[in-house]
Amino acid sequence: MAEIVVLWHKSPDTDAICSAIVWTNYLKSMGADAKAIRLWNPNFETKFVLEKAGVELPELVEELPEGQKIVLTDHNEAGQSISNRNNYKIIGVVDHHKVSDFETTEAVAMRVEPVGCACTVMYAMFQEKGFTPDAVTARLMISAIISDTLYFRSPTTTGIDRKAVEELNKIAQIEDLEAYSMEMFNAKSDLGDISIRDLITMDYKTFEAGDKTFGIGSVETTNPDFALSKKEEIITELNNLKNEQNLDFIMLSIVDILNEKNTTIVANENDAQVIKEVFWAETHEWLADLGNRVSRKKQLAAPLSEYYIG
Numbered sequence: 001m002a003e004i005v006v007l008w009h010k011s012p013d014t015d016a017i018c019s020a021i022v023w024t025n026y027l028k029s030m031g032a033d034a035k036a037i038r039l040w041n042p043n044f045e046t047k048f049v050l051e052k053a054g055v056e057l058p059e060l061v062e063e064l065p066e067g068q069k070i071v072l073t074d075h076n077e078a079g080q081s082i083s084n085r086n087n088y089k090i091i092g093v094v095d096h097h098k099v100s101d102f103e104t105t106e107a108v109a110m111r112v113e114p115v116g117c118a119c120t121v122m123y124a125m126f127q128e129k130g131f132t133p134d135a136v137t138a139r140l141m142i143s144a145i146i147s148d149t150l151y152f153r154s155p156t157t158t159g160i161d162r163k164a165v166e167e168l169n170k171i172a173q174i175e176d177l178e179a180y181s182m183e184m185f186n187a188k189s190d191l192g193d194i195s196i197r198d199l200i201t202m203d204y205k206t207f208e209a210g211d212k213t214f215g216i217g218s219v220e221t222t223n224p225d226f227a228l229s230k231k232e233e234i235i236t237e238l239n240n241l242k243n244e245q246n247l248d249f250i251m252l253s254i255v256d257i258l259n260e261k262n263t264t265i266v267a268n269e270n271d272a273q274v275i276k277e278v279f280w281a282e283t284h285e286w287l288a289d290l291g292n293r294v295s296r297k298k299q300l301a302a303p304l305s306e307y308y309i310g
């Protein structure tokens with residue numbers, strides 16, 4: 001195993017995987033012996049991005065040696081990370097999420113910024129070191145930013161994300177970014193014969209707030225009807241997952257990327273009540289119209305955390 005292993009998070013999205021590969025390239029260009037490994041498989045959008053970039057998926061690894069030095073990208077919370085994380089030595093984090101239940105025994109190189117994408121944070125760090133990413137690395141960073149910000153539609157988007165894409169594309173030279181973003185979103189929406197459990201957990205995170213734990217899945221798609229047509233099965237599976245994971249609340253948001261609209265599948269009466277209190281939204285036939293709340297981090301997880309912390 002390499003000296004430093006770079007890890008993405010559970011239910012990885014394009015930023016998780018691209019940021020881990022990008023950061024591995026960064027560490028290597030600093031002379032470090034680093035390697036990204038695969039603990040969880042990519043979604044259809046990320047597969048498309050890697051294929052287009054001509055980048056191989058990192059090697060699948062089931063277990064790491066005890067005491068392995070690890071770097072986390074696009075996450076810091078334990079629940080989203082490799083299990084038994086305390087058996088390893090976290091030496092670095094590059095992220096753009098809230099910091100929570102994060103504890104180390106030694107100092108760690110931690111960089112967290114409130115921008116739209118982990119790759120945007122990395123771009124700033126490249127610049128500070130005077131490193132210019134190669135064309136493939138630049139392409140991965142652009143793809144991650146497009147994915148996380150829904151091509152600048154999400155309210156998590158900052159001017160820094162836009163600037164990063166503009167500058168990175170001088171290197172990557174993607175001819176039509178808008179068209180490329182559509183190809184990415186269509187790839188993500190082409191769910192084929194995916195199982196209901198995979199549909200829910202493909203882009204799924206659990207959060208701790210006070211003494212409560214809740215789960216939020218998100219299906220970002222250009223074809224919301226596909227997931228909505230499976231509502232009944234999804235409700236059953238949401239309740240199963242809620243029981244298995246001992247959650248206080250669960251929801252699955254079907255996010256229509258192009259129309260910036262969130263229709264959320266509600267699993268039971270209890271969760272409908274929470275949705276009413278937190279988002280002021282009524283549930284009809286197990287669906288709640290959550291309007292333009294397309295960002296899980298900013299518009300779903302944050303108000304739910306606030307609600308549970310009180």
Ligand SMILES: [Mn+2]
Pocket residue numbers: 015016074096116117118148
């Ligand atoms: Mn991200």
